Amino acid sequence: MDNYFNGREVHKSLFLDQQLFEQEQQRVFAASWCYLGHDSLIPETGDYFTATLAAQPLAMVRQKNGDIVVLHNRCPHKGVKVLAEARGNVGRFMRCPYHAWTFKTDGELLSIPVKKEYDDCDLSSCSAHKGMQPVAAVRNYRGFVFVRLSETGMGFDEFFGESLSTLDNMVMRSPQGKLRVVGQPLLHKHRCNWKMVVDNQTDTCHPMIAHESSAGEAIRLWKETGDQSQPAPMAVELFSPFMASYEFFAGMGIRVWPNGHGHTGVSNSIHKAYTGIPGYWELMVESYGEDQARAILDDTRHNTVYFPNLMVKGPIQTLRVIRPVSAQETIVESWIFELQGAPVQLLERTVQYNNLINSPCSMVAHDDVEMYERAMEGLHSDANEWVNVARLFEPGETYDQTRVVSGTSELAMRNFYDNWQNLMRDDHAPRSN
Ligand code: FES
Ligand SMILES: [Fe+2]
DSSP: OSSSOOEEEEHHHHOOOOOHHHHHHEEEEHHHHHHEEGGGGSSSTTTTEEEEEEEEEEEEEEETTSOOEEEEEETTTTOOOOOOOEOOOOTTTTETTTTOEOOOTTOEEOTTGGGGGGGGTTTGGGGGGGGOOOOEEEEEEEEEEEEEOOSSSHHHHHGGGGGGGGHHHHTTSSTSSSSEEEEEEEEEEEEEEOOHHHHHHTTTTTTHTIIIIIIIHHHHHHHHHHHHHHOOHHHHHHHGGGGOHHHHHHHOOEEEGGGEEEEEESOOOOTOOOOOTTTTTHHHHHHHHHHHHHHHHHHOOOEEEETTTTTEEEEGGHHHEEEEEEEEEEEEEEEEEEEEEOOOOHHHHHHHHHHIIIIIOOHHHHHHHHHHHHHHHHOOOOOOEEEEETTTOOOOOOOOOEEEOOOTOOOHHHHHHHHHHHHHTOOOOOOOO
């Protein structure tokens, strides 16, 4: 099989095959710019945050000069993970708990107990002497820290191009132009392949069907039993757009960018109709002027998919990292952000959205999880080897340019699978920086 994506269908092995999963860790994840974490997680010198990417244990550490260094979280002596917690502070230096080799905050080897016993071994020619190794490439974009593990691959600006406008917009929703991570992420384990979760983000023809039993029921209950002279509760306001019509979703549009990125909600979105928060508009006008403030807040793009596994919702300040565990298992991490300098009600809405929609206790997320798990079962059928993504396919379409199409198109999925396939090809030669 050398063709997993034929333009309108993807092969089912993308979702089931563990060998493919292991190849994609190297060919897709290591060669791409992947989001690691937000720099507000590590505000002070010596603060660190750890995560695993493409099976590599990593740590980002705040340096004395304010820079962020991303290291392979592995002692150069015998391989022990040096920083064991999700977050913490290393103090003045890092110390391996096994034999107490120590390292500067940038990973450089600082000391070894009874070092004279290495006098005759020419330690400086051993790889252990290099200390904890930095990753190949790091970029802190307005607080969002991305890494590329492979030495070769596309540069950051070329990889993301105009798609960075989603992150720009999320940052500028803060009157101070600053975001802060709040709390710990919600973790939700799914028994499905990670690409199903990505695919779902631009699947606008499922909400009114799959979420009818949750969002639809909440709306019905409110209509039947709520006091209609009062504003709808926030939960109903957040649920309501899930039951919007095909025409609504078609009209909101989808934009795709090169290299597999894309977003729903070009000219309208399910986040548009939220009620205003008193005082927020005035603060935004004070910071940006009326025209720019309006442009920022009118940009209500819905889900932005950054290839391969980052999902951003700017207007509600949430971000999800889709972490592949195996071909059949995925962990979805949902993070929330505070817009610094904005009224606290915005953060309250963000917290409530994350709880209602993204958490393991969400009423809505379970509809999707049920579909992913049933798909994992159904795909074992030999009746059909292909998964269809042909909706609004245009003969001759290409994936190398920014385009806006109907919001019910599956172009964003095709754009994603095309990039995945390009990276996975056996003869794929990494492009130089
Ligand atoms: S394994 Fe780290 S000091 Fe020995
Ligand atoms: Fe959904």
